[in-house]
Amino acid sequence: MLKAKVAAHLILVNGRNEILMLRRFNTGFKDGEYGLVAGHVEDGESLKSAMIREAREEASIVLSPDEMEVVGVIPSLFDEYVYFFLSVDGWCGDAKNMEPDKCDDMRWFHLGDLPENTVSYIRQAIGNYVDGKWFSEIKAADI
Numbered sequence: 639m640l641k642a643k644v645a646a647h648l649i650l651v652n653g654r655n656e657i658l659m660l661r662r663f664n665t666g667f668k669d670g671e672y673g674l675v676a677g678h679v680e681d682g683e684s685l686k687s688a689m690i691r692e693a694r695e696e697a698s699i700v701l702s703p704d705e706m707e708v709v710g711v712i713p714s715l716f717d718e719y720v721y722f723f724l725s726v727d728g729w730c731g732d733a734k735n736m737e738p739d740k741c742d743d744m745r746w747f748h749l750g751d752l753p754e755n756t757v758s759y760i761r762q763a764i765g766n767y768v769d770g771k772w773f774s775e776i777k778a779a780d781i
Contacts, residue, residue, distance in 0.1 A: 642713075642720045646689040647676040647760070649709060649725040649767050650699075650733070656746035657764060658697065658733050659753070663742035672747075672756045674723075689724050696737050697744065700730040710766050712759060714776045721776075723763050 650658040659672040677692035679685055686703040693699050710723035735744040747753060749768055752761060759776045766774055 641718070643718050644679040644685070644688075645676055645719055645721050646679055646685055646692065647674045647721060647723045647763065648689055648693055648701075649723050649764065650675065650693075650697075650729065651725065651749065652746060654746070655749050657749055657752075659745065659747050659756070660696070660735070660741040661743035661755075662757075663738075663740060665740050668757045670755060672743075672753045673760050685722055686724070693729070696735075696741070697733045698731055698736050699733050701726050702728075705729075710763055710772050710774075712763055712766075712774055712776055714759075716776070721759065721763070723767065725767070 648658075659674060661672050662669050675693050675696045677688060677696070679688040685708070686706050689706065690701045690703065693701050705727040706724050708722055709725045712721045713719070714721070733744065735741050749764065752764060762774060762776070766772070
């Protein structure tokens with residue numbers, strides 16, 4: 639039986655309708671493309687706990703589990719991952735790049751004007767969020 643791997647992604651939108659994005663660097667996966675604050679959910683860790691940890695580690699922001707909600711899920715049809723997307727009503731701290739060895743740019747982009755070099759399933763998830771769509775799937779050609 640295949641055990642799915644779970645990854646949590648943060649859809650962090652400010653009052654100007656901008657989303658925080660990071661350009662991947664030196665990771666071996668989609669380097670040079672923009673993604674979100676994200677990471678794997680570790681064994682024994684809840685989805686919200688993983689997102690809180692990743693937000694602190696990658697962007698130096700503090701999230702509250704009470705202000706967090708799952709806004710989307712995208713299971714991959716070609717590998718063992720299920721990608722969850724969470725949003726928050728508020729956070730503490732100013733976002734800053736805490737992992738320059740894995741991310742060479744962090745900035746806010748308007749939801750309607752994402753960079754061309756956005757990871758395809760991230761673009762799909764952000765589009766789903768904007769459209770109020772909770773679920774979609776990734777095909778091999780989409781990754």
